[in-house]
Amino acid sequence: QQQVKQSPQSLIVQKGGISIINCAYENTAFDYFPWYQQFPGKGPALLIAIRPDVSEKKEGRFTISFNKSAKQFSLHIMDSQPGDSATYFCAASMWGTDKLIFGTGTRLQVFP
Amino acid sequence: EPEVTQTPSHQVTQMGQEVILRCVPISNHLYFYWYRQILGQKVEFLVSFYNNEISEKSEIFDDQFSVERPDGSNFTLKIRSTKLEDSAMYFCASRPRLGRVETQYFGPGTRLLVL
DSSP states (O other), X not given: OOOXXXXXXXXXXXXXXXXXXXXXXXXXXXXXXXXXXXXXXSOOEEXXXXXXXXXEEEETTEEEEEXXXXXXXXXXXXXXXXXXXXEEEEEEBOTTOXXXXXXXXXXXXXXX | OOOOEEEOSXXXXXXXXXXXXXXXXXXXXXXXXXXXXXXXXXXXXXXXXXXXXEEEEOTTOOTTEEEEOOSSSOEXXXXXXXOGGGOEEEEEEEEOSSSOTTOOEEOOOEEEEEO
């Protein structure tokens, strides 16, 4: 119930392509869904986040799509660049708790 | 830009030894966290700390673990008697008073290896 499942584990994309990472959850009490980006040797950094009352949120080349009925959400990276190569984590939180529940991570490699 | 810092970056210890991992949160932040990531696995919440006391802890955070804010700048995680399965990357995080829990700022981590 507290899990967030993430796929794929790794992803290779050509420069300029679209990277898509998917996450699914079971607990309907989750009410906020952030995505974190982690570069080697660094801690996770908040990238973009969405609430379940919104179906899509876009910030620059990064878009979250949210499907409340399916309990799924995904990160789309448009026009992927080599600088986007990193590990991406989806996460979930619920009101009243003080913790993030992370997915297992996706290692993205963007080749020129 | 202010950052969360952690020391040491790497630590190797023998099973049964005590270790202290140190963190300096961002200066005006009031909520502090420890997470860990076993190699190849997901990031897991350990504990949150506010107003000099634990506000929430996970099942992982048993009696072998403790946290402390010994002064106005440091936040520490102590493992009293390390086990092989404690080998992981440990992340400290902090957030300001305002803002949702997900606005946590993470440090670069301490890689702990227990032999």
